[in-house]
Amino acid sequence: MTFKKTPFEYEEIQPMWGSLPERFMPVWNIYTRNFYISSYVCPECGRLMAKTVFPSDYSFQTTDGAKKVPRIFVCGNCQTFHIPSPGYKLSSNNGYYYKAKDYDEFEKLVKELDNAGSTTGRRNTLYNEG
């Protein structure tokens, strides 16, 4: 899996339970322990993405070489993975993305990331973004 430079512009919303419009509801059909709702909407379908935070930076292969990042955002509807550039927010729009080839690959990757991830925010990164 090689992440490509993102062509997308990312947008954050403030999700509030009980008042989250149906069109933002994340799609998430895989049992995970360490993914939770993020404040970023998927640039393709407009639903909220799930995120996990890595206790130590996780390395992803990109078209610009390996990039170590503190968190990843995932759309369960589009089966896409989105990472910020190291030291930037996702909304800096200079990160990378990867679209799973099929559902099996998506599920396998989500489970790998779930094992590596955590729900505990990190204080030692430049941005503790939602």
Ligand SMILES: [Zn+2]
């Ligand atoms: Zn999507």
